[in-house]
Amino acid sequence: MSETYACHKVSEGVIEGEVLLSTDDFCFYLVDPKTGIVIEKNHCLEGQSIADKILVFPSGKGSSVVQADGMYQLKMSGKGPKALIIKYPDTVLVASSIIMELPVVDRVPKDFYEHVKNGNQIRVDADHGQLTIQS
Amino acid sequence: MQLTVEEQEMLDGKYGKGTQIAMKIQVALGEVFDAPKMVQVSRTHVALSNQEADLWFVEKLVNAGATCRVSPTVNPGFNLEYFQCITTISKEDEQTIRRTRQAYKEIGATLTFDCTPYLEKNVPRFGEITAFSESSATPFINSVYGARTNRESAQSALCAAITGRTPLYGFLLDENRKGQVLVDVQADVKNDFDYQLLGYAVPKKLQFKTPVFVNLPTNPSPAALMNLGAQLNTAGNVPMYHIVGVTPEARTIEDAFQGDEPERIITITQEDLDQVHAEITDPVGKIDFALFGCPHFNLNQVAQVAELVKGKKLKVKLWIMTSSLTKELATRMGYLETLQAAGGDIVDDTCMDQPCWEFLYGKKGVTDSPKCAYYTKRRNMQFVIRKVEDCIEAAMRGEVS
Known part of the structure; x- marks a missing residue:
């Protein structure tokens, strides 16, 4: 049974994929662009790959340029995430996502966070502000 | 979002394709943050990075005919001429830095190549509306000067430099400060x-x-x-x-x-x-170099290091990264000579997160900056983090204990 939640468009696009949850903030520069594996020391996703995932995390972090630099390299190598679901949009992450054409949403209800699990298949429809957990 | 006639014309392409791209991105940003309108900016700073995304974006805008209404100061890439004297720079890296310099020159940036423009060359007054990228810059502008900027990305700050506008939201508003x-x-x-x-x-x-x-x-x-x-x-x-x-x-x-x-x-x-x-320091032990200036050292910090190494010999190479203006002052004041006599050097227009440091990859250094250690993880550089005095002592012994 699928469940649908409302959300708010940050960067346009519609895509489906598998969820990967991060409780820590995220810096795309500290991901190996060749593999999509997180290399940040002490990060909760250290050693895991974000390639083709729908990445769920609280907020971006890192200098004003490294998010775009990191995202761009991941995009070029095809090891980037499919979409992002965030809680706290910041200018750096938002501008980088818009420029790199990566779908991103925010303002997701608490319910979603209570139900979503690693490995869930979900559909992110930023254009219509909808998130669907499919399985 | 409510746009003025001129802003709408920028969005419609009347001022050229480049300005149109910039305004389009800014309108999208404004919509995410529920900005009611654009406001004029009087200063901007772009965190140039000399990396693929940075070069791709600035060249895209230049090729689309964009020029800056509010000339931004810019971050450092690396000092090609300096590093060609001390190491080998690949053809590819040389091409990238040359293209980066050229693109920012063409778009009308002020080529400071310095990450602390707020100490010199780009100093706002209280309450001024600006668009600063660079992680050490935004807090300084907002907190120390009481001027106003959002935490711009390099790209959104460049858009602001081109249009002379920024969406009104976030730290530009009293209640969010x-x-x-x-x-x-x-x-x-x-x-x-x-x-x-x-x-x-x-x-x-x-x-x-x-x-x-x-x-x-x-x-x-x-x-x-x-x-x-x-x-x-x-x-x-x-x-x-x-x-x-x-x-x-x-x-x-x-x-x-x-x-x-x-x-x-x-x-x-x-x-x-x-x-x-x-948590953030790498393990102690033998070191191969010392690196300071993330963010770029100011003149007082250069003077402090010069004083500490005066008349002594360093066992490992030491670099201080700073602005060209600070380097010039340090030269006039004899600090550079003191540093060089001890085996150190000052390098201007350079960031630690650049391919020019390839000869240090896989090696261990000492620095006073957690930020320096954090970003160079990607370049396989290890750093023991210590206060400046202890870094100098370690550089003289070739070891951190």
């Missing part, structure tokens, strides 16, 4: 290095709120404030802080919280600082 969490500093913060650790320790406890520091010294150095902001905005996402009795929008606690109560109070102890220090 209010302090939210009271940070009671119980640790003994006595030198510039302690501000690095404080900046790195706070974000985990803070959770996206604006901190108001109490119980800090009332006369911090510019370097201390630069360090605090750089680390707050590296370990977390903190474009503004208040220090009661120090920063202009925090003359009193009431002032900092705009009359409201703090949402939370957190305490930072000496243990917190020691713990974060232990």
Whole structure:
């Protein structure tokens, strides 16, 4: 049974994929662009790959340029995430996502966070502000 | 979003394709943050990075005919001519830095190649609306000067430089500049290095709120404030802080919280600082080099290092990264000569996160900057993090204990 939640468009696009949850903030520069594996020391996703995932995390972090630099390299190598679901949009992450054409949403209800699990298949429809957990 | 006639014309392409792209991105940004309109900016700073995305974006705009209405100062890439003298720069890296310089020149940037423009060349007045990218810059602009900027990305700041506008939201608005969490500093913060650790320790406890520091010294150095902001905005996402009795929008606690109560109070102890220090430093042992200037050292910091190495010999190579203006002053004042006599050097127009340092990959250095250690992880450079005095001592012994 699928469940649908409302959300708010940050960067346009519609895509489906598998969820990967991060409780820590995220810096795309500290991901190996060749593999999509997180290399940040002490990060909760250290050693895991974000390639083709729908990445769920609280907020971006890192200098004003490294998010775009990191995202761009991941995009070029095809090891980037499919979409992002965030809680706290910041200018750096938002501008980088818009420029790199990566779908991103925010303002997701608490319910979603209570139900979503690693490995869930979900559909992110930023254009219509909808998130669907499919399985 | 309500646009003026001129802004609408930029969006419609009347001022060329490049300006249109920039305005389009800014309108999308404004919509995400519910900005009602655009406002004019009088200063901008672009965190040029000389990396693929940076070059791709600036060349895209240049090729589309964009030029800057408000010429931005720009961050460093690397000093090609300097590094060609001391190491081998690949053809590819040489091409990239040449193209980066050319593209920013064509778009009308002011080629400062310095990450601390707020200390020289791009200094705002209180209340001025600006668009600054660069993680050490945004907190300094907001907190120390009381001028206003959002935490711009390099690309959104470049868009602002082109259109001369930025969407009105976030830290441009009075109510969002209010302090939210009271940070009671119980640790003994006595030198510039302690501000690095404080900046790195706070974000985990803070959770996206604006901190108001109490119980800090009332006369911090510019370097201390630069360090605090750089680390707050590296370990977390903190474009503004208040220090009661120090920063202009925090003359009193009431002032900092705009009359409201703090949402939370957190305490930072000496243990917190020691713990974060232990977490971020690589293990002690033999070192191959010392590297300072992330963010770029100011003249006082250069003088401090020169004084420490005066008449002595360093066992490992030492570099201080700084602006070309500071290097010129350091040359005039004899600091450069002192440093070179000891086996060190000053390099201008250069960032630590650049391919010019390839000859240090896989090696271990000592630095005073957690930010330096954090970003060079990708370049397989190891760093023991210590205060400046201890770094110099280590550089003379070739080892950190």
